[in-house]
Amino acid sequence: MKAESENKIQKAESPELEQSSFGLSALSFKLKIGYDGKRAANNLTGLGNYSRSLIEHLAGQYPENQYLVYSPKIKSAKQIDTFFKNDNIELKLPRDTHFLWRTLNVVKDLLRDHVQIFHGLSHEIPFYIEHTPIKSVVTIHDLIFLRFPEYYKFIDRKLYEWKSKSACKRANRIIAISEKTKQDIVEFYGINQDKIEVIYQSCDDSFKTAFPEHTLNKIRAAYALPENYILNVGTIESRKNLKLIVKALKQVKPDYKLVVIGKRTSYFKEVEQEIELLDLKDRIIFLTNIPFADLPGIYQMASVFVYPSFYEGFGIPIIEALYSSVPVVAATGSCLEEAGGPNSIYVSPNDADQLAASINSILANPSLQIEMKAKGLEFVQKFNSPLVTQQLMNCYQKVLA
Known part of the structure; x- marks a missing residue:
């Protein structure tokens, strides 16, 4: 599976996409949308299912676009193998495997690939993406670690809060998966509710x-x-x-x-x-x-x-x-x-x-x-x-x- 995915990465880009313009002008071209693929490429439940389902349905309903899934590694499993067999879904393995790749260095890959919009599927987006032409969206699933801190280790709680709060402030748009989560984002992080859109999840x-x-x-x-x-x-x-x-x-x-x-x-x-x-x-x-x-x-x-x-x-x-x-x-x-x-x-x-x-x-x-x-x-x-x-x-x- 990994070899097959690496071969897909090497495929030549469509000529219509070989341009460096971003934003509104890009709408006349096929969109290149990037995703944080940590869960999609490695998790078999929960956020993994959410990530694969979201991308797969987009790829099927809007096949004219290209969906690039960025992950430093991939797990071999039937669900994941099937997901990456979609023609317009591509696994993007990093050139730079530094441990901070997902937080910092992935931005270089996004720019190189002419990605127009990046979607952080689970509470975070790369740092400094707001200083590039790439637009960003982040999904916030819940803030349970703040509502019920006793369920989490102190260091985990602080790390989750730091990443999600930063992402909410820097992203162009926030997707909350329920009205309750939207209320929590406004309450705990002081985010303007107009920046938050509630888009529910479906199931498989x-x-x-x-x-x-x-x-x-x-x-x-x-x-x-x-x-x-x-x-x-x-x-x-x-x-x-x-x-x-x-x-x-x-x-x-x-x-x-x-x-x-x-x-x-x-x-x-x-x-x-x-x-x-x-x-x-x-x-x-x-x-x-x-x-x-x-x-x-x-x-x-x-x-x-x-x-x-x-x-x-x-x-x-x-x-x-x-x-x-x-x-x-x-x-x-x-x-x-x-x-x-x-x-x-x-x-x-x-x-x-x-x-x-x-x-x-x-x-x-x-x-x-x-x-x-x-x-x-x-x-x-x-x-x-x-x-x-x-x-x-x-x-x-x-x-x-």
Whole structure:
């Protein structure tokens, strides 16, 4: 894969692009858009999925443009290999591999490649880019490290704050992935709200098509999934609040199990202790390293999706659940109402009794299930990829104008 990508880098540029003009005059030519590719080229979840999905949909919807992904290294994985097979998406490996390349030296590569606009996909843009003709956009996913500093190491928190605050001040445009994140940027960094545009995220298109029954049965057998289960997806860390679901499960109909998919952190020990205390070991299934291709099927077979996180920048797992026609119960207090819409159910992230009652009300009421599935699927269309992609390209054009 790396050799193939390096060959792509060496391809001759289109003659129409061999010009050094930037800004408005460049709009009559094919755009060259650069991206911070650290996550797109190396991460298989979270920000990696966000980065690849965003670029891939732009490349498909606006094929006349060139999308250059800058990263000092690339991970060999099916998702990443497939991403870089797109004809108008190119991996750009640095000539200078200095450890500050991503922060400073990438600007030289952007200028050399005649990039007109650079999009920092996760909280930062290169220093000094504002002193070049290159326009810049930065995506801010959340400021949880400021809202809940206790979840982060001091040095990490300070580094995140320094990079994101600097990027917000220097970028030509800020994209917030929710209204809640926009409010946090204004509150913590004092940024004029007119500089910030809310562009929601979508999820991978594989969640938007129902799997055939035989595929679902194969997935169920592969992971020994029960007939009836409640689903939770996300890193097992204190902010995601899995212990609340465990406490609620004690009051949920006993013929329903809990399936949890996510990477374990030190918080997992607290969850285990709670499971032991409540004698629920036989009712909870933990799955790790699930192939991404199987994940939509696991969603589609769930009875309810539960996401009681204390705080999120948006909540992609909720979008995945709604596209999978699964009723959602989430927590109040951040942006999850934006992701889940008016027909999902929201509870306090500190109230296990309320969570249990909400889950039971859905399980006991088939007509409510039908309503939540239908209205949830209708609501989630506002996050559909073509619409989100159009909003993003409109943002680029406004920055270049």
